[in-house]
Amino acid sequence: MMTERKPAHPEGGPGKDEAKLISKAKYDRAAFGELYERYLQKIYTYLYYRTGNHADAEDLTSRVFQKAYVHLPGYEHLGLPFSAWLYRIAHNIVANWYRDQGRRKVVGLDEAVKHSTEDDPGSSAEKTDEQERLLQLIRKLPDEKQQVIILKFAEGYSNAEIGEILGRSEGAIKSLYHRTLLTLREKWVQWE
């Protein structure tokens, strides 16, 4: 199910409002529900591109929010966006999932393929093939590079925001992104 791209911080960035909401969510279900609604799609998108299908993305999204619910009282708002904490939980969960399952799917992404077909039915087969290939190449990248690509393009975060999420400097992310793009391009050209 495709949706329109939204700003990285729909709530206007991590601020006092978010800090208050997080403190309230430790004791108030409705406040946690608000946080959940704010970040569900972002976490889901991330997990969908990491797993490649809805069933696993749903399962892992559920685990992320359950873990967040349980560990929220231990969360300290140190100025970093709340999403950074959630992405870290998601990253650990997906890493453990790959380790436990011993699988790394390179098929799926049915929705993304459908999207391209709807856009331009004339060249749908070619586009679908192209898209499948590109997504396979992304999925073969190391974890950190996959994260950068997904956060940048699917989630719309800037280098600085990705740096906050991954605990790296903006410069480090810029350099990592550039290297990732070069790697992808090299592999893409080989395929072409």
Place this chain on the structure above:
Amino acid sequence: MTTERALEAKLRSMLVPISPRKGYASMLKNKLLSGSRMPVELEKADRAGEIATLTTLGLGAVATVAAVATIGGMVAGLLGSGVLLLGAAKRGMGRKEIKAPTAC
């Protein structure tokens, strides 16, 4: 040949936000929020669980060490007894037989 810009454009058009399937968001929200415990209570329970696990592991480790020590003691005891018996046997073999005095 694809340039970096062209590849970026492809990535931008192909990697779009994905929404969960219909009904999933509300189902998960209900599941998360319908529990009787609040996050703070859950964390306490989680910590209690961790403490219980650590205590069990600790007691298990102590019991294992005690069992190993007991078995070690028994083995050492048996070896010690064996050595003593061997020593005693050696001494017994080396002893000269004393003949009883004969009657005149």
